[in-house]
Amino acid sequence: MKKIQLLKIVCASLILICMSCKKAEEAPGEQAASAAAFDLAAAKTSVEAGYAEFEKAFNAKDSVALANCYTSDAKFMNPNGKAVVGRPAIQNTFGMWFNGDTSTIKLNLVDLWGNETNLTAENAWTMYDKDGKVLDDGKSLEVYKMEDGKWKLYRDCYNSNMPAMPMKK
Amino acid sequence: MKKIQLLKIVCASLILICMSCKKAEEAPGEQAASAAAFDLAAAKTSVEAGYAEFEKAFNAKDSVALANCYTSDAKFMNPNGKAVVGRPAIQNTFGMWFNGDTSTIKLNLVDLWGNETNLTAENAWTMYDKDGKVLDDGKSLEVYKMEDGKWKLYRDCYNSNMPAMPMKK
Numbered sequence: 001m002k003k004i005q006l007l008k009i010v011c012a013s014l015i016l017i018c019m020s021c022k023k024a025e026e027a028p029g030e031q032a033a034s035a036a037a038f039d040l041a042a043a044k045t046s047v048e049a050g051y052a053e054f055e056k057a058f059n060a061k062d063s064v065a066l067a068n069c070y071t072s073d074a075k076f077m078n079p080n081g082k083a084v085v086g087r088p089a090i091q092n093t094f095g096m097w098f099n100g101d102t103s104t105i106k107l108n109l110v111d112l113w114g115n116e117t118n119l120t121a122e123n124a125w126t127m128y129d130k131d132g133k134v135l136d137d138g139k140s141l142e143v144y145k146m147e148d149g150k151w152k153l154y155r156d157c158y159n160s161n162m163p164a165m166p167m168k169k
Numbered sequence: 170m171k172k173i174q175l176l177k178i179v180c181a182s183l184i185l186i187c188m189s190c191k192k193a194e195e196a197p198g199e200q201a202a203s204a205a206a207f208d209l210a211a212a213k214t215s216v217e218a219g220y221a222e223f224e225k226a227f228n229a230k231d232s233v234a235l236a237n238c239y240t241s242d243a244k245f246m247n248p249n250g251k252a253v254v255g256r257p258a259i260q261n262t263f264g265m266w267f268n269g270d271t272s273t274i275k276l277n278l279v280d281l282w283g284n285e286t287n288l289t290a291e292n293a294w295t296m297y298d299k300d301g302k303v304l305d306d307g308k309s310l311e312v313y314k315m316e317d318g319k320w321k322l323y324r325d326c327y328n329s330n331m332p333a334m335p336m337k338k
Contacts (some may be wrong), residue, residue, distance in 0.1 A: 076289075077308050079248060079328035111324075113289075118282040120289040120312055122244075122324060124281060139246045141310035141326040143282060143289055154231060155280075157310040159248035159328045 008164075027081065038115050046151045047121055051107040058105045061098040067091030070153045071145050077157035102130040119144040119151060125158065137161050182304040207284050215320045216290055216313065220276040227274045236260030240314050241323045246326035256337040279308075288320060289315040294327065306330050 020163045057065035070076065070158060076084040076093065084093045110122040121144065126137040140158030144151040219238060226234035236259045239245065245253040245262065253262045279291040290313065293308040309327030313320040 042299045077310070077328065078330065079334045080329050083308055113287040118289070120282075120287070121311075122312075139252055139326060141246070141289075141312065141324055143291075143310065153289050155310055157308060157326050157328065159246065159326065161251050162249065164249045 011081070018163065033130065038147060040114070043114065043119055044109065044112050047112060048109055050144075050151060051123075055105055055107060055130055058094075061101065063091050063094035063098055066094050070156070071147045074153055075155050076153075077155060079159050081104060104128050104130075108130075117145075118154070123158075209281060210232070212288055212320065213278065213281050216281060216288065217278055219313075219320060219322075220278060220292075222230065224274055224276060227263075230270065232260050232267055235263050239325070240316045240327035243322055244324050245322075246324060248328050272304055273297045273299075283313070284316075287323070292327075 042131045054066065054069045057063075057069065067087050070087050070090050072087050074085075074087060074090060076090045078084065078093075084090050104127070106126045106128070108124045109128075110124050112122075113120045120144045123142055124137070125140060127135045129135050138158055138160040140156060142153055142157075144156035145154035160166075173276060174236060176217035223235065223238045226232075226238065236256050239256050239259050239312045241256050243254075243256060243259060245259045247253065247262075252260050273296070275295045276298070277293045277295075277298045280291050281291075292309045292311055293306070296304045298304050307327055307329040311322055311326075312324035315321075
């Protein structure tokens with residue numbers, strides 16, 4: 001009888017182990033589904049919230065807040081000049097631009113690709129003068145990286161839809 | 170004794186089931202590793218082979234071959250004009266550019282991000298005149314999509330490192 005009891009205990013233990021195995025076995029399917037269905041809609045909401053922060057900082061001429069939309073190691077790939085590398089240099093560039101500037105900007109997310117590691121966005125932007133008249137408009141591709149728990153601009157390459165104008169002195 | 174034999178058989182079966190469960194349990198780790206280790210090195214080789222094709226087509230002033238580096242639904246986001254959408258329009262744009270043009274181009278892959286679905290590349294490009302003198306240089310971000318079994322340019326946004334020049338008449 002003792003042998004039977006021991007075997008019963010072994011059987012019960014094995015059943016429990018199998019049940020936990022079964023649970024673990026279900027995980028890959030769920031993981032695969034979650035990887036395949038990376039929540040691009042949630043990422044889109046985050047990028048659009050970032051656009052609102054970018055606009056607010058730009059329109060307030062707040063170069064610190066604007067530079068904070070970029071990762072610490074970002075490249076601001078602006079036209080007609082070499083790329084500006086790193087948040088301090090980007091902040092400095094915006095600081096110079098904002099000196100006496102009264103323009104405002106509006107960003108529109110056109111398309112978004114990516115995964116948990118990086119996002120790439122297509123953006124259509126418009127700049128207005130203080131009376132709301134269009135000064136410039138254009139397009140950009142942006143690469144995002146997660147930093148401090150937020151999607152931040154890691155690469156930002158843009159150009160204008162308008163004919164080239166020589167730089168003002 | 171019959172009860173003991175039955176229990177032994179049940180135990181043996183449960184052990185076998187557990188062993189097969191254990192095997193299944195190992196799968197997610199392997200799957201995750203294979204997903205994490207998307208072969209970016211191979212993708213880099215493909216993108217660089219695409220750059221060689223792009224340069225060859227550009228330097229031969231072959232607008233058909235150059236447009237074929239782009240997906241059928243690509244957006245060529247060139248500076249100082251609206252984006253050119255779709256391969257036929259892109260081919261037409263290059264055709265107009267190439268009329269009488271003798272410049273050559275060199276592309277350099279700076280960085281690459283992505284997965285099986287899309288790649289994003291950072292590119293540093295230089296244009297030369299027929300005597301090998303630098304005419305222009307700049308940077309771009311490119312989004313790639315797989316079409317006809319090849320990574321092709323799906324979005325291509327670039328600008329120059331040189332000061333803006335007004336358009337020639």
